[in-house]
Amino acid sequence: MAYDARPEGPLGGARDVAPPALRVAGVSKTFRPRDGRDPFTALSDVSLDVSDNTFVSILGPSGCGKTTLLRMMNGLLAPDNGEVLLGGKPPRPGPDVGFVFQSFRLLPWRTIRGNVELGLEETGLSRAERRERALRYLALVGLSRFAESYPHELSGGMKQRVALARALAPEPSVLLMDEPFASLDAQTRELMQMELLRLWERRRGVVVFVTHSVDEAIVLSDRIVLMRSHPGRIAEVLDVDLPRPRWDTDVHTRREFVELRHYLWEQIKAMVLASAEPGLFGSGDAPG
Amino acid sequence: MPDGATRQSSAARALLPAGLKAAPVWLWRLVVLAALLLLWWAVAVFVGRNFVPTPQATALAALRLIENGTLPNATAQSLAVFFTGYGLAAAVAIPLGLLMGGFRPLGATLDVFVNALAATPRVAFIPLIIVFLGLGFEAKVTIIFLGAVMPILINTYTGVLSSDGELVEMARSTGAGDLAIFRKIMLPGSLRSIVAGLRLGAGIGLISTVVAELYTSVRGLGGLLATYGNTFQMDNYFVVVLAFAAIGALVTQGLRMAESRMDRWQYQEERAS
Structure with missing residues (x-):
């Protein structure tokens, strides 16, 4: 389809520069429950451009439509208004977009290798090539020894590394991650963040990483998209000025980190307080 | 851990x-x-030994019935009708259940009728079956088929319906189409439920075998049961009851072994969560 014929919009002016790898333009989405409850506006007029080789985090309180936005980026969900373009085309689920879910979603009846191969079965690779590729990516996440094990034999962190290998194996241009480390314990979580950074330094591309952890967003990202809820919309887009690589040093103590963290915390706290019940957070007028 | x-x-x-x-x-x-x-x-x-024979008397009766061929012949007849009816039930119920689960409009249309039929006592159909098929092999097989088909069908159907929506979405995100999702996610996910249905169906099928042999032409193990019961040959009668128990144990044990092969991955998964 001829997307160059797209009418000039507010973002149209930038067209003769290199097009963004991922473009979200004026996207809205309202869910209308069938059981007669009030319709729920998950996203309202969201626009965002992501250039290639950029790590973007989407940060915000629950209910801000983070996950909805992510599902639109791989075509699992279609927007009501506006458009999502990936390399100039509407996204379709497939090998060009990797997806990592919070719950690891491994097939219990397949071996670890078989689970990674699942991501390759729509790529047209031969059986031998799929096997070779799966083993290569399992080696990359340090799980070669477990290739013939079953998911129930692995710990949570290991399962998520399998899911990461499954998403990376088709070598997608965009990797979408939906709170991938939220169900891991604190230590495993930090290890996985470093692991992800290490992998990303080796082979860049666009990563869109949804999280509700301020620290995680800062440590990982080039840019942070801060969203607010009811309805979900973008509050602010911030650049993270921390040097890379970040996986071999502790960035948590750097001044830039501390300042950005403080700023983001204040923003999110204000959002949460504004939507909370009065008195819930113990202001002066709370009884007793 | x-x-x-x-x-x-x-x-x-x-x-x-x-x-x-x-x-x-x-x-x-x-x-x-x-x-x-x-x-x-x-x-x-x-x-009193006239009502309940001793174990020794029963064992002697069993030896006699095996030696003169009565028990082996009757068992062969019963197993032939059982496995034919049961095999047909599985051959119809599994594909139909998979279709109903995989193709939602079909499932939504048919499941009311399936449930209505499942709730009807299948004995109610026996006079009808006799009118249409007589008293022979076909009538017996039909009675067993009707008994075994419902639990297998319902278990297969619900097994596919309850397939993990999260895994389906994951597969969709890799670009898998409906057919691939059915084959890679729904089918293996419902295997355990299908085997459970087969086990239930086997139990009902065995009961239906006795019912069929009592209500239609008196043959097989059910036939022996009627003959010995009516003529107060309690030692022979007990041999037949024990033969039924042995067949039931063997069939269920075989299916349980099939289930435990699958446990390698699935049972552990449930335990871990």
Whole structure:
């Protein structure tokens, strides 16, 4: 389809520069429950451009439509208004977009290798090539020894590394991650963040990483998209000025980190307080 | 990583004296068998041997019935109708259940009728079956088919329906189409439920075999049951009852072994969560 014929919009002016790898333009989405409850506006007029080789985090309180936005980026969900373009085309689920879910979603009846191969079965690779590729990516996440094990034999962190290998194996241009480390314990979580950074330094591309952890967003990202809820919309887009690589040093103590963290915390706290019940957070007028 | 099941069973073992801890299950089964035989013998002595034969008398009767070919012949006849009816039930119910689960409009249309038929006592159809098919092999097979088909169908259908939506979405994100999702996610996900349905169907199928042999032409093990019961040959009668019990145990045990092969991955998964 001829997307160059797209009418000039507010973002149209930038067209003769290199097009963004991922473009979200004026996207809205309202869910209308069938059981007669009030319709729920998950996203309202969201626009965002992501250039290639950029790590973007989407940060915000629950209910801000983070996950909805992510599902639109791989075509699992279609927007009501506006458009999502990936390399100039509407996204379709497939090998060009990797997806990592919070719950690891491994097939219990397949071996670890078989689970990674699942991501390759729509790529047209031969059986031998799929096997070779799966083993290569399992080696990359340090799980070669477990290739013939079953998911129930692995710990949570290991399962998520399998899911990461499954998403990376088709070598997608965009990797979408939906709170991938939220169900891991604190230590495993930090290890996985470093692991992800290490992998990303080796082979860049666009990563869109949804999280509700301020620290995680800062440590990982080039840019942070801060969203607010009811309805979900973008509050602010911030650049993270921390040097890379970040996986071999502790960035948590750097001044830039501390300042950005403080700023983001204040923003999110204000959002949460504004939507909370009065008195819930113990202001002066709370009884007793 | 100690999981719940291991901890529980080791706690149970701690209550037993040290020497019995190592005793395997088959030894305990033998102990229960001996206790049952003893109970049987006591009942036979107290109630009177005309009503309940002793274990010894039953064993002698069994030897006699095997030697003169009565029991092997009857068993062969019963197994032939059972496996034909049961096999047909599985051959119809599994594909139909998969279709109903995989193609939602079909499932939504048919499941009311399936449930209505499942709730109707299948004995109600026997006079109708006799009118149409007579008293022979076909009528018996039909009765068994009707008994076994419903549990297999319903289990297959619900197995596909309850397939994990999260796994389906994951597969969709890799670009898999409907057919691939059905083959890679829904079908293996419902396997356990299908085998459970097969086990239920086998039980009902065996009961239907007896019912069929009592209500239609009196043949097979059910036929022997009627003959010996009506003529008060209680020792022979008990042999037939035990033969039924043995067949039931063998068939269920076989299917349970198929289930435990799948447990390698699935049972552990449930335990871990």
